[in-house]
Amino acid sequence: MVKAKSWKIAKLFDGVPKDEDLQLVEEDLPGLKDGEMLIEAVYLTVDPYMRVMLETNGKVGDTMMGEQISKVIESKNKDYPVGTIVRTHSGWRSRTIVSADACRRMPELGDLSLSTALGVMGMPGMTAFFGFLEICSPKEGEVVVVSGAAGAVGSLVGQIAKIKGCKVIGFAGDEEKCKWIKSLGFDCVYNYKKVKIDDALKEAAPEGVDCYFDNVGGEFTLSVLKNMKLFGRMSICGQISQYNATEKLKAELPFPMILFKQLLVQGFIVMRWYNRWAEGEKQMSQWIREVNK
Amino acid sequence: MVKAKSWKIAKLFDGVPKDEDLQLVEEDLPGLKDGEMLIEAVYLTVDPYMRVMLETNGKVGDTMMGEQISKVIESKNKDYPVGTIVRTHSGWRSRTIVSADACRRMPELGDLSLSTALGVMGMPGMTAFFGFLEICSPKEGEVVVVSGAAGAVGSLVGQIAKIKGCKVIGFAGDEEKCKWIKSLGFDCVYNYKKVKIDDALKEAAPEGVDCYFDNVGGEFTLSVLKNMKLFGRMSICGQISQYNATEKLKAELPFPMILFKQLLVQGFIVMRWYNRWAEGEKQMSQWIREVNK
Structure with missing residues (x-):
């Protein structure tokens, strides 16, 4: 048996x-x-x-x-x-x-560790790839903000944004994580427990934010909203600040800002692009090979 | 002088x-x-x-x-x-x-009143035309909700949605307005002062809402959000319930719903499509002529 x-x-x-x-x-x-x-x-x-x-x-x-x-x-x-x-x-x-x-x-792993099939070449990798590129449509020179930037998805979004020629601002929750994402090439990194989000964005993105990849939700996302540029795009991937909440957070409603800044805000679950995963896997494995050269 | x-x-x-x-x-x-x-x-x-x-x-x-x-x-x-x-x-x-x-x-007015150049053939008409069609991308058979449905924009959105083969649910603020938009062809009409939005939507759209054209914002929009279908689209055109407010409304944040329902929420000001107004004017005048036949 x-x-x-x-x-x-x-x-x-x-x-x-x-x-x-x-x-x-x-x-x-x-x-x-x-x-x-x-x-x-x-x-x-x-x-x-x-x-x-x-x-x-x-x-x-x-x-x-x-x-x-x-x-x-x-x-x-x-x-x-x-x-x-x-x-x-x-x-x-x-x-x-x-x-x-x-x-x-x-996915085609080549000489990558098998574990990457659950990470960069798996669901989190495809989440970063499609969720960021399809919704935020980042352009060279644009300013990208990533929350939960040291996570499995956020750390990849930041790196993809750098490949696309963007300025990348990441937020994470401790010094070690911040140090790590800085080493990945993020341009500006903040420990959100030690700064006011609004102050950090005024400093790192004085002209505003073009793309926001949201892993956390809540008041954090409202602060980013206030700093979005006209025609900004917000990809709503996660709401981790709310997952363990036992009561629903009440705060300022974002619709007036979405209207006057003409923002596009879109939520997604990565399986919507499942029929295109081969495309994502191919591009991700190519980028990994280039980085490892 | x-x-x-x-x-x-x-x-x-x-x-x-x-x-x-x-x-x-x-x-x-x-x-x-x-x-x-x-x-x-x-x-x-x-x-x-x-x-x-x-x-x-x-x-x-x-x-x-x-x-x-x-x-x-x-x-x-x-x-x-x-x-x-x-x-x-x-x-x-x-x-x-x-x-x-x-x-x-x-715009080309033909035998229409000059005043329509400020209405159906003007800014409100183009707002309804582009703001609804470009953001909501309505498909035949889908369920469309319009708030502020008796307004210059909302009344046109409902009629365009009917032309596109949608089921149209409109909300307005008094019986006379409700009667009027019903006469325009709206399928279901509610006086929002006399019903709970949630009850009305459960009745008129038991399977959920595909497209929401938002003129009012606030708690109304949150109630519609809760009734959106997976992959629904929300065009944020106006926030009239908030314009005269002296304090910002605090309420449940919409981001978790936007995420899990994979909604697209987009704000707009019609001038973004100014270079395409000729197209909007042409289609609107054609529709008006068809209706007046």
């Missing part, structure tokens, strides 16, 4: 998730049927969106959601022999029985 | 404008120089945007702003003989001395 370990939801999250909201359990897996494979997790991922998805779709007893990179360790499917590496949405489990339709295409 | 009457700003508006904020004065106009014309106003216009513009740009002593349709009554410009009808931004004045570069092109 094959054993698997799985993190289950023991209690629905209320505010910040706590250790006891999840429980590690051991399961017995049945034998494989024709066409099935037994896979073993190599990398699991934890992403901010999960917090929100669980709030609306989660229930006690579910396996914690998430993508994983795994290796086929037993197979009754000739297309997926033992040793094949696959990407699946199996959640936080050590071993899983899957059929071919649960296995997703791997 | 030629006399002119002019409404001047006597006091900057504070909250709802009052009679005494404006003052009617008589002026002496000088003689015409070569190239100039003396025009007499035939129609003046008053539009909601003026309230906001005056707040930021107005000063005591200014002539009240606005477009007018006028007739040349004396001329030292052979291209503009006496009797020529022109459209100018001369504000609320009876007579004005202008040069050719202050006269704007008239």
Whole structure:
């Protein structure tokens, strides 16, 4: 009998998730049927969106959601022999029985670490690529602001903006993160816990902000709004400042500013571009190769 | 000596404008120089945007702003003989001395009243045409909500949406207005003073709203947001519920909804499409002719 370990939801999250909201359990897996494979997790991922998805779709007893990179360790499917590496949405489990339709295409990784298939070459990478380029349409010389700039998505948005010839202003929450994103090439970096957003933007973007890639929401986003240029674009990717909130934040409504500055504000979930991922993966892998030269 | 009457700003508006904020004065106009014309106003216009513009740009002593349709009554410009009808931004004045570069092109009016050059064939018409079609991109069968639906812009947006094959839900502020927009072909009409917006939308758009043309802002817009469909579009044209406000409204921030519903929210001022007005005027005049057949 094959054993698997799985993190289950023991209690629905209320505010910040706590250790006891999840429980590690051991399961017995049945034998494989024709066409099935037994896979073993190599990398699991934890992403901010999960917090929100669980709030609306989660229930006690579910396996914690998430993508994983795994290796086929037993197979009754000739297309997926033992040793094949696959990407699946199996959640936080050590071993899983899957059929071919649960296995997703791997990006072309070359000599990159397998873990990048969950990062720069995976969902966060495609989020940065499509969410920034398709919505913000950045032009050379424009000013780009990124919040959550040291995150899996934000750090890539900043680098893509630099490749596009923009001035990039990043905000992160501690000195170490700030130092790291500065080393990635961000032009101006601020610890949002130590500055007023408005003061920082007046200093770094005295003529205003063309593009804002929003990972955090809340009052932060309102402060950026006030500093947007006419015809600015705001890509709403995340609202992490609100995910653990137990009460909805009340603040000044942004619509008058959206009107008079003629802003475009668009929210997105990256799967809307799933049919174009090959294009994103190709460009990202090319940029990574250029950087690593 | 030629006399002119002019409404001047006597006091900057504070909250709802009052009679005494404006003052009617008589002026002496000088003689015409070569190239100039003396025009007499035939129609003046008053539009909601003026309230906001005056707040930021107005000063005591200014002539009240606005477009007018006028007739040349004396001329030292052979291209503009006496009797020529022109459209100018001369504000609320009876007579004005202008040069050719202050006269704007008239739309093709055919047998329409001259006043339409300030309405359906003028700025409000182009606002409805471009602001709705370019931002909302309505498709046949979609559900369109219009606030301020009995206004110069909103009433046109609803009619354009009907021409495009949409289901149109309009909100206005009294029974007479509601009756009128119903007679224009709106599918569902509500007096927003007598219903809860949310209840009305649940009834008229149980599957959600695809396009929202926003003239009013505030809590109204938040209620529509909550009823938007995935991938909905919101054209932010006016915020009239806020123009006379002396304090900024605080309410739930819309960004999480914009994100998870993947909405596009865009503010605009119609002059961004000024180079395309001929296109808008042509289509509008064609539609008017079809309706009047």
